[in-house]
């Protein structure tokens with residue numbers, strides 16, 4: 047018997063209707079051929095199943111929230127728990143399946159997609175450009191890949207500005223595959239009404255709710271449940287419509303002053319801050335970078351105004367780090383700069399590092415601006431970019447702790463965790479990454495003076511019972527030690 051044709055839109059981190067190439071193409075194809083359509087999300091065992099990774103409580107909780115809202119936009123949507131390989135193998139026993147996805151740059155995603163394409167046939171697996179929108183193999187005039195940001199930006203900017211977006215697909219006259227049931231994998235067949243957002247969020251969250259901990263170093267763990275209360279992140283947008291509304295407000299009211307205001311920690315407390323806070327929306331695909339660009343250009347015409355140019359430049363930074371990760375998958379574990387790849391930097395010994403790392407996590411370093419920022423991240427799942435740079439510099443330079451530990455902690459606490467940007471940020475702060483600058487050691491006191499002169503940020507985030515004390519390492523002495531660690535003697 048010939049199998050019925052089934053067009054699948056497999057959603058991963060693209061919880062939106064607007065400018066969603068995979069969804070648009072899948073819907074169009076299903077309508078054109080008048081065949082069955084099935085949108086699905088897989089709660090992937092390899093990512094969410096065990097406690098072993100650093101997908102901590104924050105991302106699990108947020109995923110359950112945004113996914114439950116997204117599935118509500120469809121008349122029928124399957125949420126499955128298992129491994130993609132098992133699920134598609136099972137499905138292809140009964141149907142002739144065609145899968146549409148948006149491409150990602152992370153190694154796990156690339157390998158997973160390759161396996162599925164091999165399983166069903168690469169002519170039935172359609173991947174659209176999405177997370178990285180500029181050409182992933184962009185090369186410089188000398189024929190090599192870019193390693194420095196500005197020339198990369200200059201090369202890709204025009205193409206990015208011209209990129210086109212996909213409209214929302216018309217879902218009304220689609221023929222959903224209604225009665226498909228998957229033994230072992232199907233959570234939608236459980237006796238709960240998935241159209242009820244609160245219930246479906248609870249259902250999804252219960253399935254993936256694990257301990258909140260950070261895994262780092264040589265298989266070490268610290269329980270974060272023992273340190274922090276679990277926030278509910280209710281101040282954050284959690285759907286495409288809410289994210290777009292927030293962004294339009296930023297573009298109307300704040301983007302023109304973005305260049306002057308983006309670094310100010312004090313200003314971040316007024317209203318919802320002076321930066322766009324789009325990192326969550328971009329990470330989870332509630333909005334695409336192309337839509338961001340379109341909204342900006344619609345409001346301001348071009349990039350002539352400083353704030354607008356500066357903002358779009360940051361969006362290209364995001365592309366740059368994705369390009370770096372795509373072309374250098376080893377950076378998640380290894381320094382980008384070859385000269386540091388053989389353990390050239392002698393981090394402090396493990397016992398000292400563990401003590402300092404815990405103090406840093408808890409916001410007890412004694413550097414007030416650092417401690418305030420560590421409370422911000424734990425309580426909101428987000429941290430201001432200036433603070434991310436300060437805390438990362440202090441962990442790696444002042445405290446002498448391996449940047450990979452910091453990368454792991456951010457993985458466990460950030461809602462906007464993006465492997466490429468997180469890695470790029472940590473490698474930059476540790477002076478081992480792409481776009482190399484001279485080895486720079488932030489002075490936390492000067493940073494606080496420059497960006498939170500009246501201590502508004504500090505007062506806002508430090509808990510009432512914060513114990514003001516001398517820092518656990520003296521900045522001047524730590525600076526000398528850091529310079530030696532990087533093989534620079536005691537130069538000033």
Ligand SMILES: Cc1cc2nc3c(=O)[nH]c(=O)nc-3n(C[C@H](O)[C@H](O)[C@H](O)COP(=O)(O)OP(=O)(O)OC[C@H]3O[C@@H](n4cnc5c(N)ncnc54)[C@H](O)[C@@H]3O)c2cc1C
Nearest residue numbers: 321322323324325360361364431434463464467468471472
């Ligand atoms: C150590 C460290 C870790 C970081 N980890 C992440 C992460 O996991 N996820 C993440 O999205 N960003 C990360 N960043 C980059 C940056 O801090 C955040 O993107 C930014 O703070 C998000 O706030 P926003 O959306 O208001 O930014 P805005 O200032 O409004 O910028 C708009 C967008 O541009 C992009 N962007 C801005 N700055 C950067 C940057 N330095 N690098 C890459 N993209 C940028 C982001 O997508 C951001 O949403 C990290 C930076 C550092 C120093």
